[in-house]
Amino acid sequence: MLQVPSTARQPRKWTIAEDQKLREEVEAQLIEGEVKDWCRIANAIPGRSNKDCRKRWKNALEGGLRKGQWSKSEDTQLARGVQRHGQRWVLVAEQIKTRSADQCAKRWQQSLDPDLDRSEWRETEDEILIQAVQKFGRHWKDIQRQCFPTRSKNCIKNR
The missing domain is CATH 1.10.10 (Arc Repressor Mutant, subunit A)
Structure with a gap:
């Protein structure tokens, strides 16, 4: 079978060197006032777009956003x-x-959300869930919207 190369960009992890270059470029613009030109920053980091740089800065480097368990x-x-x-x-x-x-x-x-239903699942709900999975597959958002609007998608999936 012939494989056609994908035109979609494959995400790849940021290297330490790329993070350092991003910091340097952002700091250079901060000295001038504020970060305005993400295209100029991206030009200094081969293989990264202006959007890649902006997202990396905002989500990982700027304020040190946390991941994992919430306090x-x-x-x-x-x-x-x-x-x-x-x-x-x-x-x-x-x-x-x-x-x-x-x-x-x-x-x-x-x-x-205090409006979430956290009660024990009833037998009738289990039957509705089984039918919904047969109808929608594992599309939890659709199942939630159609059948269980007060239960979270995770709750439905886990059940």
Whole structure:
């Protein structure tokens, strides 16, 4: 079978040297005022686009965003952020500072939202779930939307 090379870019890990070059380029622009020209930065790092550089800076290097388990204080800050800003995740994340907007949205929607149904599964729900999986496959978002709007996608998947 003939394999056609993929035109899609394959993600690859950032090297220490690339991270260092990114820091240098960003700091050079910060001296001038603020980072405005991600294209200029990307030109200094072969194989990386302006979007790659901006995302790497914002998500890993700039503020040192955390990954993994959430702390109690982060959960508290998240709840306060949602109370203040609603589900405007960029604003909520700016308030927390240690997590991205995507992380905040996922944590809220999967774990902390007080409207989530955390009750024991009933036999009738198990039957509905089995039928839904037969109909939708493992498309948990569709199953959630159609059958269990108050349960999290993780809860449904894990069941």
